[in-house]
Amino acid sequence: MYPLSLTLKGFRGIRDGLGLDALTLDLERLAGDAELVALSGANGRGKSTILDNLQPFLTLPSRAALAGPGGFSYYDHVVLPESEKDLVWLHEGRRFRSQIVIRNNGRRATDAFLFEADAEGRWRPVVLPDGTVSDGKTGTYNRCVEHLLGSAETFFTSAFSAQGKRQLSAYQNSEIKTLLADLLGQEHIRNEGKKAAQVVDLLKAGLVAMRQQQASLDEQLLRLQDEQRSLGDIGARIATQARARAEALRVQEAVHTHLARQQALFEQARGLEARRTQLNGERSALIGTGKQVIEGIAAQAQAQRQRLERLEQRIAHRKAQRSAQLQTLDRQRRQCDTVLLDEAAVRRAGRRLSLAESVAARRAGRLQSARHQVQELSRCTAAWESARQRLKAIEREAGQAALRAEDLARRFGLTREVPCVGTDLQGQCKLLGDAREAQVLMPSAQGAIRRLSTDKADVQRQLGEHETQRRALAQAPQALAHAERREAIARDRATRYGRLAARMGEIRQTLIRRNDIERELAALTQAGSQDGEMDEGRAERLDIGMALTALEAQHEQQAKHYRQGLDRLNEALAALPPAFDGRVLPESERALAAAQAAFAEAERAHLQVVRDAERRTALDRQIRDRKRERADAAARIAQVEAQLGNWNLLVKCLGNDGLIALAIDDAGPALAGLANDLLLASYGPRFTVSLVTQVENRKGEQREGFVIEVHDGESGQSKRVEQMSGGERIWVNECLVRAVALYLSQNSGRCYGTLFSDEADGALDPARKRMFMAMKREVLRLGGYAREIFISQTPELTAMADAVIDLDAFRRDALAIEANAREV
Template sequence: MDDQVKQAYEVSRDGYQPLSLTLTGFKGIRSGLGRDTITLDLEALVGDAQLVAIAGSNGRGKTTVMDNLHPYLVMPSRAGADGLGGFSYYDHVFLPESTKELVWRHGGKRYKSQLVLRVNGKKKTEAFLFEHGGPGWAPVVLRDGTVSDGKVETYEKAVAEILCPADTFFTSVFSGQGKRPLSAFKNAEIKTLLADLLGLEQVRQQGALAADVVKQLKAGLAVVRQGLARAQEDAAGTRRSLAELDGASQALLAATAERTSTAARLDAARQKLATVTAEHTGAAETEARRRALADEARRAKEEHDAAAQRLSQELPRLQQRETSLQQRIAERCQTHGRRRAQLVKDIAALTAVARLRESVERAAARRDFARRVVARCQAIVGRRQARVDVLEQAKATLVARRREVESIDREAGQIALRQADLQRRFGLTSHVPCAGMDIQGQCQLLGDAREAKALLPSADAALTGLAEKKRVAQQEIADAETAVHALPAEAQLRNQAEQMLETVEQRLRHIELLCARREEVTRAAQTIDGHTAELATLPEQAAPETEDERAERTDIAAARTRVQDELSRITVVRDEALTRIAEQVALLPPPLDAAGLNTARQEVEGATRAATAAEAAESCARQREERAKALGEQLAEIAAKEGAAIRAAKRVEDELATWSLLAKCLSNDGVIALDIDDAGPTFAALANELLLACYGPRFTLQVITQSTNGKGELREDFDIVVHDGSRDESKSLKLVSGGERVWINECLTRAIALYLSGNTGRRIGTLFSDEADGPLDPEHKRMFMAMKREVLRLGGYACEFFVSQTPELTGMADRIIDLEGMTAQGAEAVA
C-alpha cells in the first residue's frame, strides 16, 4: 500500500490546482462583501499548506468562492443534489457583463478559464480556455484539432479532455453543500461513474457504436419489411385484377364475330342510299333554284327593314334640331328684354346719385369748419368732466370724514367710561380699611386704586387728542359739503356740453359721408351717358327670327321631306322585288318527296353506329386480353421480388441478433458490469483503510454489484453494506444513522478519489469540501479532520480547500482565507 501511496503522490503533484480566482459581478460577493469584484491569489495565499479553510460569517460568500474554484461551468452547491442539475449563471450575476477568471495548473501546464456572462438585452455566455506557453496565453487546441473559440460546447469538451468528466470530478474530489450521497445513486448512475473511473469509456463508446448499428439495422429491417409488405400487397392486387379479367379470350372471339356482322349490314345500307341519291340527283338543281329565290326574297325584306329603321331614326333627330332652334329664339328674346330693363333701372339709380352733386360740394366746403367745432366741443366736455370728477372726489371725502367722526365719537365714549371707572377706583384709596396699617402693602384693593391713579393722566391725554382729530375732521366736512352743493349744477353743464358734442359729431359724420361719395357722383354722371346711348340702340321688341334662324328652319323642313320621300321609294323597291320573285317561283316544278332519301340516310347512320360500337367492343376485348397477359408477367416479377425481400429480411434479422448481443455485452450490464465487479474489492479496500486509519476498526464496507431476485436469479445491482463490529450487525448504507453516514460517505468519496488517482492515472491534485461536517458531533468532527489529512497522505494530494461552520475545525487548518477582511472597507486581496 505504501508503494501505491508514493505513486499516487508523484502523479498528484502535477494534478489540478487552482492558482488565482477573480470574480466580477457575482451576487454572493456583492451581498457578502459589498464589492463588485474580488481577486484571490491562491498561489500566494495557500503556499505549501495542505488544509486550507475558507472562513467568514454566514452570508460572506464562502460558498460562492468555493463553487468557483474549479473550471467547470456550474456552481455545484446551486445546481441540485448531484451538483450537475439545472443551473444558470444568470441567476447569480447582476452586472450587464460579469466575468469569472480562474488560473489553474494541471499536468505541469498552466491554464486560464475565462467566462463572460452578458445580460444586457439578449443573454449570452462566452467561455474561453487558454494555455500558457512561450509567447504568453494561447487558446487550447484539443487532440482532434478543435480550438477553444469561446463556445460553451467547445469549452466543456476541452475541460473534460484535460481533467475528467464533470460527474467524476464532483463525485470524487468536490463535496458541495447538500451533495447527494453515494448510497442514493441509482444502479445506472453508479455504473456510469465507475465505468469512467475504470477507464471503460472506450468500451462504452464501442457499445454505443454497436447500439447505433442495431438502431440502423432495425431501421433497415423496417424498410425491408415495408418493401416485403408492399410486394405482398402488389401480388394480391395483381391476382384480384387477373380474376376480374377471366374469360377475356372468349369475349374477344365474340366481339370479332359481331364486328364482321355489323360491317356487312353497313355495306348493304350504303348501296341502298346510293340508289336513292341517284334518283334525286335530277331534282337537286330545281331545289337549289327554289332555295336561291327564297334567299333573294329574304334579302330584299332585310334591306328594306334596315333602310326603314335608319330613316325612322333620322326623324327624331330633325325634331330635336327644331326644338333646339325654338329654345334659342326664346332665350334670345328674353335676353333682349332683360338687358333693356336692366339699362332703364341702372339709369334711374345713377340719376339719383348724380343729383347729390350740389350737396357733396357744400359738404366739402363745410367739412373743415365742422371738424373745428367738434374739437372745440370736445375740449369743453373735457373741462366740465374734470370739474365734475373733483366734486365727486369731494363727495367721497365727505362720506369718509363723517365715518371718521363717528369712529372718534365711539372711541371717546369708551375712553370716557374708562376714565370714570379709574376715578371711581382711585377714590377708594381713602376708604380702604387697611390704609395706614402694616398690612396695607398686601391689600389688593389698595393696589388697584393706586394703579388707577397712574392711568388717569393717559386717559385725559387720549380724550384731548380725539377732540383735536374731531375738530379737523369737521372742518374738512364743512369744506366738502360746500363743494358737494355745487355738484348738480356742474353735472348739468357737463351733460349739456356732451349733448352739444353729440350733435356736432353727428353733423360731421353726415358731412364726411357726403364727401366720401364725390367719386361715386362723378362716375354716375359718366356712366349715365353710356347707358343712355346703349338704350337708344335697343328696339322695344326683339326680332322674331334672324336670317340664320330662318335658314336653319328651312334646312330642317327640307331634310324631313327627303326622309319621307326615301321611305316611300324603298317600300316601292321592296314590293317590286317580292312580286318578281313570286312569279319566278311559280314557274318552277313541284319538289320531290324526300322521305325515301331520309330513310336511306337514317339506315346508313344506324349501321355506322352499330359498326363503330362493334369495333370499340372488339378493341376493348383485345385490350382486356393484353392486360391479362401483362398482369401474368407482372405477377411473376412481383413473386421474384417477394422472395428476394424475404431473403433480405432474414439476413438483416441474423445481423441484428448478432449486433444486439454485441451491444448488450459492451453495455453497463455486460463487460462493464464484469469490470466493476472486479474493481469492487479494490474500491472497498481503499474505503476500509480510510475508515481504519481515521475511525478505528468498528466499520468495514462491502460493495455489492449483484443481487438475487424473487426467483433466485442473479441480477445487476449496486449497494454498499456496512458491517458494524461494535454491534455485530450488517446493513445497507441507506439505513445507517445520519452522522455515521456522513463520514462513511466521505470515506467512500475519497476512496473514489484515491482509486481515480492510483488506478486510472487521472491527476486531480486538490480536494474541495463545503460544510460536509454538519451532522457530526465534536469528537467525530476532529476525527473527520484526521481523515482529511489521511486522504491527502494516501492520495498524495497537494491540498484541500474546505468550509466549516465549526470554529475549532477551521482553527485546525494549515492556512485560513478569512473573507471578513475582504469587505468593501478592507484590502483588495489577502496576501
C-alpha cells in the same frame, strides 16, 4: 488541479455577502503550503460562491441541477452588465488560466478562454492534440478542460462535495456504471460500443427500408392477384357476351318493324284529330270565359263581405275602447279611495300638531335640566374623590410629621444623658451636636403638625359638603334616563303628526280627482246603456245585405248559361270516333332506342371481355416478376437480420452490462477496500462496506445493479446504506466518495491535486466531526493530494485546519474602506 488565485467580478454572492463588486484571493499567499484550508465566515458571506468557483468547469456545483455543466447558467448569479471569473490553477506541473466573461446587458453571451503559461510566463491559448484551440466558445472551452481533467461528472463526484450533492446510493445503475467506467479508463471500450451502436442504427435503418420494400412488393402482389381473380373465367365470359350480342341485334330489328307499322296508322288518323282539336279549343275557351265571369262575381261578393267585417270591427273597437276607459277610471277611483283611508288621521294630526310640538319642547327643556344635574353630580363626585385623596395624603404627611417630632424629641433628650455635657469635650461630641440641632428643629416640626391638623379639618368639612351634595343628586342618572325616554316619545309623536299633516294637500287633491272620476264614470255608463250601433251603421249593413243577394242571383244565372254551352260541345266530341293512341308511337320509339342501346352495350361488353383477356395475360407476367423480386428481398432481409444480431451482441458486450460490467466487478472489492481503510482509520472498526453489482429481482433472477451494503460490527447485521441514519449515511458516503478519488489517483493516474467539500459534516455529532477531519488527512496522505479546501459551520473543525481564510475580515475591510470613502 491546484488553484493558485481567484478573481471574481460582479457575482451576486460576493456582493450580497461582502458588499464588493470584485474580490481577489491569492491562495499562494493566504494558504501557503497548508494541507487543510478552511473558508470561514457567517452565513451568506459568499463562502459557497468562492468554493464553487475554485474549479475551472463552467458551473457552480452547489447551484446546478446536474453534476456536469449542462444544468447551470451563470446569468442568474451575476449582477453587473459584464461579470468575470479569472482562475489561475496548476495541473501536472503546467500552469493554466481560466478566464470567463459573462455579459448580461440585454443580449446574453458567455466567453470562456483557457490559457497556458509558456516557458517565459506568457499566457497562450490551449491547443489540444487534435488541433482544437481555445477560441472563447464555451463548447471549445469544455473540450479543453475535459481533455486535461476528465469528465465533469467524475470530477464533481470524486473530488468536489458540493451542498445538496446527491449521495452515491441515490445514483441510478446507468449513472454509477458510467462513472465507474470513467474511473477504470474504459472509455475506449465505450467508444467502440458507440461505433458498434452506429452500425446497428445503420443496419436497422437499412432493414426498415428493405422491409418497407418487401411490404410494398407484398401489397403489389396482393393487388395484382385480386385484380386477376376479379377477371374470372375469360373463355366463358367471351362466349356469354357473344350470345348476348346476337340476341340484342335480333330484338333491335323486331322493334324497328313494329315502329314502322304504328307510323302508318298515325298518318290515317291525322284528319279526325284536327276536328277534335278544334272542338277541344272551343270547349277550353268557353270554360275560361265562364270561369272569369264567375270569379268576377265572387270577387264582388267577397268585397261586400269584407265591408261587413270592417263594420263589425269598428263597432267592436268602440265597445272595447269604452270598456278600457271604464276599467282605467275604476282603478284610479280605487287608488283615490286608498289615499283617502288616511283622511281622518291626517286631519287629526293637523289639529294636534302644535300641541305635540309644544310638549316636545317642554320635555326637551326637562331633559337639558336633567343632564345639568348629572354633570353637577359628576363634578361633585370628582371633587369628593379629590378631597378624599387629599385627606389621605394629609394623614400620611401628619403621621410622618409626628414620627419626625418624636425622633427630634428623642434626639433632644440625649442632651441629659450624654456624659460629656459640661466637660471640655462637649464641643467635639457629635452626639451632643445632633441633640442641639434637634432642639432647633422641634418648633418647626410641631408647627407642621398643627398646620396639618388644621388642613385635615378643612378637608373633612369639604368632604362632608361634597357628600351632602352627592346624596342630593344621587337620583339624577335615573331622572336623566326617564327624561330621555319621555323626550324621545314626544319627539317621535311630533314628527309623526308633522308627516301626516303635510299630506293635507294630497288629501284635497285626491277628493277633487275622485269627484271628476265619478262624473266620467257616470257619463260612460249612460253612453253604454244606449244602442252600440248608430243609424248609419244599420243603413250600411242593410245596403251590404242587398248587394250580396243580387250577386248570388247573378252567379246562378251565369253558371247555368255556361253549363248549357259546355254540354253542347261535349256531345259533339262524343260523336267523333276514338282518337289514335298517341302514347303508342313514343313508346315504340323509346323501345327502339332501348333496343339500340342494349345492342351497343352488348357490343361494348363483348369488346371489354376481349380487352380483359389481354389484361389477364399481362397480369400473369407481372405476378411472376413480383414473386421473384419478393424472394430476392426476403433473402437480403434474412442476411441483414443475421448481421444485426451479431452487431447487437457486440454492442451489449462493449456496453455497461458487458466488458465494462466485468471490469466494475473486478474494481468493486478494491473500491470497497479503500473505503473500509478510510472508515477504519477515522471511524474505527464498527462499519465495513461492500459493493454488490449483481442484485436479485422479484423473480429470483440475477441482474446488473449497484447496491452499497454496510456491515455493523456492533449489531452484527448488514443493511443497505439507504437504511442507515442521516449522520451514518453521510459518513459512509463521504468515505466512498473519497475512496473513488483514491482509486482514480492510484489506478488511472489521474490526480486532481486538490479536494473540495462544502459543509459535508452538517449531520454529524461533535465526536464524528473530529473523526471526519482525521479522514480528510488520511485521504490526503493515501491519495497523494496536496490540499483540501473545505467549508464548515463548526468552529472546532475550522480551528483544526492548517490555514483559515476568514471572509468576515474581508467584510470588515470593505466596511472600513466604505467608511473612509464617505468621510472623504
